[in-house]
Amino acid sequence: MNLSIAPSIIAAEISNIDNIIKKINESQADVIHIDIMDGHFVPNIAIGFDIVNFLLKYSIKPLEVHLMVTNPNDYVDKLEKLKIKNMIVHYEAIINDFSILEKIKKTNMKVGIALNPNTAISVLLKNNIIQYIDIVLIMSVYPGFSGQKFITKTSYDKLYELNKIKKKYNFKIEIDGGINMTNIDYLIQYNPDILVIGKSIFHKYDQIISKINYFKNIM
Ligand code: DX5
Ligand code: ZN
Numbered sequence: 001m002n003l004s005i006a007p008s009i010i011a012a013e014i015s016n017i018d019n020i021i022k023k024i025n026e027s028q029a030d031v032i033h034i035d036i037m038d039g040h041f042v043p044n045i046a047i048g049f050d051i052v053n054f055l056l057k058y059s060i061k062p063l064e065v066h067l068m069v070t071n072p073n074d075y076v077d078k079l080e081k082l083k084i085k086n087m088i089v090h091y092e093a094i095i096n097d098f099s100i101l102e103k104i105k106k107t108n109m110k111v112g113i114a115l116n117p118n119t120a121i122s123v124l125l126k127n128n129i130i131q132y133i134d135i136v137l138i139m140s141v142y143p144g145f146s147g148q149k150f151i152t153k154t155s156y157d158k159l160y161e162l163n164k165i166k167k168k169y170n171f172k173i174e175i176d177g178g179i180n181m182t183n184i185d186y187l188i189q190y191n192p193d194i195l196v197i198g199k200s201i202f203h204k205y206d207q208i209i210s211k212i213n214y215f216k217n218i219m
Contacts, residue, residue: 004030011198027212038069042144088112101132110134141177150178159190
């Protein structure tokens, strides 16, 4: 299994971002996860393009953007120009118009779709959108904030279901929220491809590299 680690930069101390980015560069991280929140789709505002531009300049790792916004359409051209690797939109934000998936598919970016804890995996099949999707991101917390508790029941059930669907379709399974040193051993039995981890990586500055590498080599 080739497990990818995506440190979630929202949990990093932004005032120390220049040193933190050096540590991420030195680590075995695969991609940097950037949470963009509009204060409308979720009750929080986070990560502006000043930080995205900073990361583009200093990170040797590719970037992925997780859009917790009501209008993800506004971001396609912009993120494409910035050469973002993965663009992840929320199913709940595009429920009335799935055309954005086709639009992202035409760019060089990978198409990611995020599902809130209360959204079932079956929506991906019912609406026949699975064909466009490169990454399914399971939210294992309610989106909006770093440092929340992992929601056990819905998350593991969904990972189980996704593994079944994966035999037929070609996508990666990503999981985001509340992953830590305690639940990681159980979680990896469900074969996720990408782990998004915030607080557990960043809460001790001198352990950033060792934590990233620990998760990367957990298998
Ligand atoms: C939550 C975000 C996550 C979160 C992960 O809305 O999408 O990326 O910050 O951070 P931790 O690992 O602290 O839950
Ligand atoms: Zn996220």
